[in-house]
Amino acid sequence: MTRLVGAAELAPAGYAFEVRAAGLRLQAGRRTVVDGLDLSLGTGVHGLLGPNGAGKTTLIRALATVLRPAGGTLEVLGRPATGRTGLREPRRRIGYLPQEFGYYRRFTVREFVEYMAWLKEVPGADVPAATQRAIDRVGLADRADHRMKTLSGGMLRRAGIAQAIVNDPVLLLLDEPTVGLDPAQRVRLRELLQTLGADTCVVVSTHLVEDVAAACTGVLLMADGRLVFQGTPAEIAAAGGPEHPGDSPIERGYAALLARPEPAGGTW
């Protein structure tokens, strides 16, 4: 069938950045985790780096619009993400992989991704094809009809990534997508991220510095709920000198940028 380009696809975006935050304050429970964060993210792969507890997961949840900011402004795909309503339209174009995601054990991979496609309001006629495409892209085609409970950790992660990209998102949020993947799968994921990053705003949270060096066009470095650094991987590498610990230039740069404010509470 001849593919028609819809008006929605040709419409100008109406926003300069997929994500724009100013003075953003986020709370996990009663604790303020992120405070005074200013951020603008456009198309490309943005690596979100930082030590454990820096607020990466909380920030990603806010970007996924499941956590309402406690203060400041946050615009996602040109819509304010601070209210209780008006989220439906931007959410159709967001893909989100939480750090720990649950699933129904008896569902097959295909059923899981199809169910998520339904929840994301992918038009019914497109669901089977979109599902197959997403499963193909993460390399799970041979497991598509296996039950979720039979998958290994790395395969589950990939099924999670498949559900995140099933609606062809404009903003893709992946929280620790490389956990549990073996080295070859990580290389494949980086390639996928680079492909997606050509026309999508991808935010990948990770604590593996080498992932960022290999796949990301931009890096956000967070520590203690603040943005310490925003730039390119090359700029991070340039910040480090031989006196900083680390095995690669980017690791030394990471150590250098985080070392400035002395981390409290032990050597870890």
Add this chain to the structure above:
Amino acid sequence: MSTEHVPDRLAGRYASGDPGIPADELWAVEAHLESCARCRDRLRLMLPARAPEVAALVDGVWAGLLPALHGAAPAPGRRRRRSLAAWLTPAMVPWAGMSLIVAVLAVVFDGAFRGAGAGGGVAVLLAAPVLPVLGVAASWAAGADPMHELVAATPRAGLPLVLRRTAAVLLVLIPILLVAGAWTGVVIAQWLLPCLAFTTGTLALGGLVGVARAAGTLVAAWTVTVPALAATTGQWTAPLRTDVLPVWAGLMVIGAAVVVARRGGHTALAASR
């Protein structure tokens, strides 16, 4: 889409790879071929005569592909489980089983209650308001549904999805209670209104403090109120007497009104983490 097919001459030129076909015609031919099986078939029949090398290539590819295609299983048409999950998630199955067991127990213990002079169907009546509350909690609380975080981030999250799942809860529960009620001789009106009032109450309160907390509060309130009223009035079914039913109807309407007024809720992660 055009209804005009590719003329034989043009199709022949296309099949032999004639570079002289103007670009716009070429584009039109290819666009038509994508959507017209008949013209594709005509093209296939022309190939061996017009472009033997292409025909050989296609045959070669098919020869290589066919064994692999025979090995691959066709995409299964199993969509039942997913369509069902649109209403009743697998996380709610344990609740449905529990409701069934509670209903059976209520019928079994009915005789014992009768013996104690409590009147017929007391156990069914007392269980009726609590079961839907637990069902709503199972369908939407963060701890009960493993997919909660994934679902909460989707556009369908929110009141429509909650109502859908609540409808499924009631569809499962009402027949169970209907049978249990008929068995023990309880009138439907006596348990249906409290049952619905507690359901809307859970949703209304859930929009404010989270479904899990709302369910806990309501179940606790019910387990405290019933014995207290029983002690003062000497009647276990005091809150369910027919003259109290208008109160239940009122509560149901208030609950529904709050749900509608706060319909923007249920789109964020439940607060219980």
